[in-house]
Amino acid sequence: xxxxxxxxxxxxxxxxxxxxxxxxxxxxxxxxxxxxxxxxxxxxxxxxxxxxxxxxxxxxxxxxxxxxxxxxxxxxxxxxxxxxxxxxxxxxxxxxxxxxxxxxxxxxxxxxxxxxxxxxxxxxxxxxxxxxxxxxxxxxxxxxxxxxxxxxxxxxxxxxxxxxxxxxxxxxxxxxxxxxxxxxxxxxxxxxxxxxxxxxxxxxxxxxxxxxxxxxxxxxxxxxxxxxxxxxxxxxxxxxxxxxxxxxxxxxxxxxxxxxxxxxxxxxxxxxxxxxxxxxxxxxxxxxxxxxxxxx
Numbered sequence: 001x002x003x004x005x006x007x008x009x010x011x012x013x014x015x016x017x018x019x020x021x022x023x024x025x026x027x028x029x030x031x032x033x034x035x036x037x038x039x040x041x042x043x044x045x046x047x048x049x050x051x052x053x054x055x056x057x058x059x060x061x062x063x064x065x066x067x068x069x070x071x072x073x074x075x076x077x078x079x080x081x082x083x084x085x086x087x088x089x090x091x092x093x094x095x096x097x098x099x100x101x102x103x104x105x106x107x108x109x110x111x112x113x114x115x116x117x118x119x120x121x122x123x124x125x126x127x128x129x130x131x132x133x134x135x136x137x138x139x140x141x142x143x144x145x146x147x148x149x150x151x152x153x154x155x156x157x158x159x160x161x162x163x164x165x166x167x168x169x170x171x172x173x174x175x176x177x178x179x180x181x182x183x184x185x186x187x188x189x190x191x192x193x194x195x196x197x198x199x200x201x202x203x204x205x206x207x208x209x210x211x212x213x214x215x216x217x218x219x220x221x222x223x224x225x226x227x228x229x230x231x232x233x234x235x236x237x238x239x240x241x242x243x244x245x246x247x248x249x250x251x252x253x254x255x256x257x258x259x260x261x262x263x264x265x266x267x268x269x270x271x272x273x274x275x276x277x278x279x280x281x282x283x284x285x286x287x288x289x290x291x292x293x294x295x296x
Contacts, residue, residue: 006042006276007060013045013098018055020096026104029053040202040279043218049104053089057102064100066218067091069144071103074217077194082134083127084108084205084213110205110212113235115286119209121240127211128199128236129247132228136193140222148197149223151187152260159264165271170288175267178295182260186253192222199231201283229258230265233287238294259294262287 015034023030032050039046043063044056058064071088078085090104118124159179163172196203197219205213229250232241245255266284273280 005059006273010060011099013057013059015047017096017098018047018049018057021092021098021102022049022055024095025092026090029104040277041216042273042277042280043216048107052107054105054107055092055102056105057098058100061100063218067101067103069220070217073144073220077135077138077217077220080134080138081214082130083211086215086217108205108213108215110207112201113204113206115201115235115283118235118237118240121237122243124206124209124211125236125240125244126247128204128231129244131211131214132196132199132225132231133248135196135228136225138194140191140193143192143194143222146192146195146197146221146223146227147219148227148261149192149195149221149225151224152182152185152257152264155264155268156183158268162267162271166267171292174292174295175263175288178263178291179260179267182256182263185256185260188224188226188254188257193225194220195223195225195228196220197223197227199228199234201235202279204231204235224257226254226257227261229255230262230287232258233262233290234266234283238290259291263291 015036018034022034029049032053035048037046037048037054043059043066045059047055049055058067070086071091074086074088078087086108087106088103089106092102092104094100113124160176163175163179166172196214196217198216199214203214203216204211205215232244236244250258266287270281270284270288273284
């Protein structure tokens, strides 16, 4: 999931296109087999290239800037983090009928965790906190602004629009009240720090229940670190959230902003991907259910 189109301006990509691109620009890999990977990712189509590589092609115009963004920042950030991150090995140029740059990375072993079947949730919570904490400690000087490391108020209009679209499918009155509560939380007063920006089950890899890699750094930048707390609701069960929070030393305001981010992201995703991306829609419903349950 998902090879179907999710965006009105999404382009067609398939294994034959990848073979032509590789043959024309990276002939040393031209004999390697190409296989499309099942993924719930919304920005890039992914293809396994041989045993050790993966090719990523932007699905739509808004994903194009992420190619250069990752190529620039992953080599700086990756060596400073406590687990594996994508390692770029080649940046492709437009060609073979494909209009945008694209990228080749080392293959990372592991699988996306199943939210309802985590083997070691408390240990995973500690692993995630270690990653987030290490990212926060990297010198933010010259780092780009994080698109999601901004005040929650900047997402008010699209979040309310999404709630309206969900009328009849969920408790929109309760969700509106929760969103308005999040907007009243004080904004961060400290300096910006590095944030991943998209810590979701589809962007983490585990082996035997333990975190082994974090992928997709297209939203990485400096801003309010509360956005990286979304993983407490989109992946971790309620029993493991205090472990994650305590390991990071998060205060009440930051925790509330993180919950607001998790709510906003899920509300906006749900009506948009309801039909085209079932795994992402299911995770959005999961987050909304968890936050409603917390509110009692």
